[in-house]
Amino acid sequence: MRGERAAAAVILGVGVLLAAAAFSPALAVEKLIPLQPLIDKAKPNATILLKPGHYAGNVVIRKPLTLAGDGPREKIVIDARGKGSVLVLKTNGATIRNLTLVNSGDQHNDLDAGVQIRGDFNIVKDVVIRECLFGIDMQQASNNIIKRNDISSKKDYGLGLRGDAIRLWYSKNNRIRENHIHHARDLVIWYSADNIIANNHITHGRYGLHFMYSRYNLVENNNFEFNSVGVYLMYSDSVVVKNNRIVQAIGAAGIGIGFKEASNLDIIGNEVLYNSIGLYLDVSPFQPDTTNRIYRNTIAFNDVGVRFLNDWHGNLFRDNRFMSNITQVTVSTFATARRNVWEANYWDDYEGYDRDGDGFGDTPYRLYAYSERLWMDVKEAAFFKGTPVLSMFDFLERLAPFSDPLVMLEDKRPRISRDFEPITKDYQPGRGNVGTTLSTFGQTTGETRAGTSLEEFDPFGLKNPKVGNEK
Numbered sequence: 001m002r003g004e005r006a007a008a009a010v011i012l013g014v015g016v017l018l019a020a021a022a023f024s025p026a027l028a029v030e031k032l033i034p035l036q037p038l039i040d041k042a043k044p045n046a047t048i049l050l051k052p053g054h055y056a057g058n059v060v061i062r063k064p065l066t067l068a069g070d071g072p073r074e075k076i077v078i079d080a081r082g083k084g085s086v087l088v089l090k091t092n093g094a095t096i097r098n099l100t101l102v103n104s105g106d107q108h109n110d111l112d113a114g115v116q117i118r119g120d121f122n123i124v125k126d127v128v129i130r131e132c133l134f135g136i137d138m139q140q141a142s143n144n145i146i147k148r149n150d151i152s153s154k155k156d157y158g159l160g161l162r163g164d165a166i167r168l169w170y171s172k173n174n175r176i177r178e179n180h181i182h183h184a185r186d187l188v189i190w191y192s193a194d195n196i197i198a199n200n201h202i203t204h205g206r207y208g209l210h211f212m213y214s215r216y217n218l219v220e221n222n223n224f225e226f227n228s229v230g231v232y233l234m235y236s237d238s239v240v241v242k243n244n245r246i247v248q249a250i251g252a253a254g255i256g257i258g259f260k261e262a263s264n265l266d267i268i269g270n271e272v273l274y275n276s277i278g279l280y281l282d283v284s285p286f287q288p289d290t291t292n293r294i295y296r297n298t299i300a301f302n303d304v305g306v307r308f309l310n311d312w313h314g315n316l317f318r319d320n321r322f323m324s325n326i327t328q329v330t331v332s333t334f335a336t337a338r339r340n341v342w343e344a345n346y347w348d349d350y351e352g353y354d355r356d357g358d359g360f361g362d363t364p365y366r367l368y369a370y371s372e373r374l375w376m377d378v379k380e381a382a383f384f385k386g387t388p389v390l391s392m393f394d395f396l397e398r399l400a401p402f403s404d405p406l407v408m409l410e411d412k413r414p415r416i417s418r419d420f421e422p423i424t425k426d427y428q429p430g431r432g433n434v435g436t437t438l439s440t441f442g443q444t445t446g447e448t449r450a451g452t453s454l455e456e457f458d459p460f461g462l463k464n465p466k467v468g469n470e471k
Helices: 002-023 025-031 036-041 379-384 388-399
Strands: 047-050 053-056 059-061 066-069 076-079 087-089 095-097 100-102 113-117 123-125 128-130 134-139 145-147 166-169 175-177 180-182 186-190 196-198 201-203 207-212 218-220 223-225 229-234 240-242 245-247 255-260 266-268 271-273 277-282 292-295 298-300 304-308 315-318 321-323 327-331 341-343 365-369 406-411
Touching: 036 059, 201 207, 229 245, 245 255, 255 271, 298 304, 327 365, 327 406, 341 406
Parallel strands: 047 066, 053 076, 059 087, 066 095, 076 100, 087 113, 095 123, 100 128, 113 134, 123 145, 134 166, 145 175, 166 186, 175 196, 180 201, 186 207, 196 218, 201 223, 207 229, 218 240, 223 245, 229 255, 240 266, 245 271, 255 277, 266 292, 271 298, 277 304, 292 315, 298 321, 304 327, 315 341
Antiparallel strands: 365 406
16 A cells, blocks of 8 residues: 555656646756757758757857748747857858747846847747847847747846847847837847838837937837837937837836937838827937938827927927827927927817918917926826816916916918828838948948938938027
C-alpha cells in the first residue's frame, strides 16, 4: 500500500511539473531545442526552416541567412528564458520571419529585447514578440525592414518600466510598416534620419511615437489609439506627419501631437480626435526663419484643440477643420496666438454669413481670451466644463467682462462649410515623399533613400513667408 502511494505521488508530481512547464518556460529549460548550433553550422545565405517546437533563445546570428518558421508561428517559439535577448543580429542581410519570440531578460541597461539589430539590410517580419522588455532594438542599423510584427512588452510591468516596442538609435533609411504595437512603452526614434513609419497600429502605450533629435522622417497612415501621447516631436526638424488617425490620448498628459522646439514640420491631413489636447506647441518652430505648416487636419472633440505654451510664432494653420472642441485654441499664459497665421480654416462656432457665396465668411472669425478663465486657472474646475453652471459663467464673462478681452486669434477667411476645396497644395500623386534627395542629406543615395527625401516643397505657395506681424 505504501509503495502504491509513493508511486501515485511520483506520477502526480510529474503531472504537476509537466503542467507547470506548459505555463512557465523557465521550468522547461531542459526541454528546449538548441538553436545556436543550427545557426553556427549553416552556410552564409542558407535558409533554416524551424518546425513547430520550443527552441532555446539567446541566439547570435553573425552571417546573412533566413531563419523562418515552417508552420503556424504561434507554435514555433524561441525562448530566452528570462535572460538577455532572444535574437541578436550582428550581420547584414538576414531575414527573420514567421516566429514567436518570448521571455527576454529585464535589464534596461542591456536593452534586453526580442530582437537586437546591429547591422544593415535585415528584415524582421510576421514575428510575434511577447514578454520581452524591448521589442526590436536597432543601433546604428540602416536600410532594415520591420514589417507586420505583433509586439508587446512585459505585461506585469508598469507602463514606465516597460521597454520600447521599437527603438531606433543612430539608424537611417529604415522602414517600419504595418506593425501592431500594444502594451509597450514607446516607439522611439533617436538621432535617426530618413525613416518611414507607416500603416502601423499603435495602442495602449506611453508615447505612440516619440522623436528625439531626428530629422527627415515620414510618419504616414498610422493609427494611434489609447496612448498617453500620440506623436511627440522633440528637438526634431523636417518631419512629415501625414494622414494619421490619433484618438483618445486622454488624462492629465493627454496630447494628440506635441511639439517641443521642433521646426520645419509638415502636419498634413491628420484626424486628431477625442484627446485632452489636440495639438500642443512648446517653443516651436525653434530654428530661426523656419515655419511649421499645419494644414488639412481635422481637430475635433478634444478638450482643447490647440494649446500653446506661450506667446510663440511661426506656425501656419490653413485648411483645417476645428469642430466640437470644448476650447478651440488657448495659450497657457494669458497671451495671444496672433503671431501665427490662421487662414481659411473651418470653425464650427463661427457666427457669420457668406452672402457672396464664395465659401468664406463675410466677417473674420475671432476667438477671444478672457481674464476670468476659471476652468483653466483652477484645474479642478475643468471637470465641470460644459455643465450649465460653467456655461453660465462663460456667458456672463462674454456679456459683461471685467476687463477687455484679448483677441486670441483672427481668421480673416473662415470657411462656411466643413467640405471645401483646399487652397494649400498637396504632394504630387505618385511621388509622395520618396524620391528626391536633398544635398543636405549627406549619405542618402538614390539606392537607399527613404523617409522625407523631398525636393523643396511649399504647400502654401509662398516663399520666405512673413509670419505673425501682428503684435
